[in-house]
Amino acid sequence: MGSRYGTIVMGPAGAGKTTFCSALVEHLKMNRRSCFYVNLDPAAEDFAYTPDIDIKDLISLEDVMEELHLGPNGGLIYCFEFLLENLDFLTEPLEDVTEEYLIIIDMPGQVELYSHVPILPALVKTLTRGSLNISMCAAYLLESSFIIDRSKFFSGTLSAMSAMLMLELPHVNILSKMDLVKGQVARRDLKRFIDPDTSLLQDAPESGLKYEYKNGVDNGDADEKGTVLAGETFASLNRAVAQLIDEFSLVSFLKLDAQNEDSVGTILSYIDDCIQFHESQEPKEPNDQLDDMDVDGMG
Numbered sequence: 001m002g003s004r005y006g007t008i009v010m011g012p013a014g015a016g017k018t019t020f021c022s023a024l025v026e027h028l029k030m031n032r033r034s035c036f037y038v039n040l041d042p043a044a045e046d047f048a049y050t051p052d053i054d055i056k057d058l059i060s061l062e063d064v065m066e067e068l069h070l071g072p073n074g075g076l077i078y079c080f081e082f083l084l085e086n087l088d089f090l091t092e093p094l095e096d097v098t099e100e101y102l103i104i105i106d107m108p109g110q111v112e113l114y115s116h117v118p119i120l121p122a123l124v125k126t127l128t129r130g131s132l133n134i135s136m137c138a139a140y141l142l143e144s145s146f147i148i149d150r151s152k153f154f155s156g157t158l159s160a161m162s163a164m165l166m167l168e169l170p171h172v173n174i175l176s177k178m179d180l181v182k183g184q185v186a187r188r189d190l191k192r193f194i195d196p197d198t199s200l201l202q203d204a205p206e207s208g209l210k211y212e213y214k215n216g217v218d219n220g221d222a223d224e225k226g227t228v229l230a231g232e233t234f235a236s237l238n239r240a241v242a243q244l245i246d247e248f249s250l251v252s253f254l255k256l257d258a259q260n261e262d263s264v265g266t267i268l269s270y271i272d273d274c275i276q277f278h279e280s281q282e283p284k285e286p287n288d289q290l291d292d293m294d295v296d297g298m299g
Contacts, residue, residue: 006103
């Protein structure tokens, strides 16, 4: 069997990953393309389309937190460690998926999985090598409202870059929920976020964060309180982040409105290009179908 094709959808909580997966499934169905939907979020509950594989059939975050007395972050990491110990749950159904399908994997919103711990790279290696041999593209979603707070936006950009380096996959970075910022950001300014312009951090408006002095607590040097967050310390950190992003020069974003069919189609075309989906499909001549009908008629 030839290669299989898939995309793994990642990003922080609230970025709209499941909404995007549902929009992608709907778009594929409308265009008569086959898809195989995998949910790997052990806390997810509501789906527009029933997943073909659901990690909650193996383990759920709620059960782990209740039985092992773990918090949500520790519980989520335990769920993925358990999945890695029981990979047949995931790999056996995928063995039957053919190259005509697009495998869509919906991930949880814990950023640590993509940037701090080696669990997801281990999972990706299993999916992209061996008998499965899935040609995989990572889609990293960042909510467009992050651009209102520039420091937050570049923090998200740094997380996206970290995921790119950790997973070593073709990568598509997406600004989701573009309808939320419509009319709030000028088109000219938006271009500076699509291809992150690190000078945005230098002329960023005041964050509005204030230093609060508390009694009975070690507040550090009171003379330096004006430099916290709004002063040179914060500016120095911003410059370091900007320099890192600028030196790697890896991250740029596509715009997504999941309610817009054309927007979803554009994102899908980038994913298809990354995984070279169309190059594997058998070209069909216009008369092929007529020839098949003639043969059937002769029989």
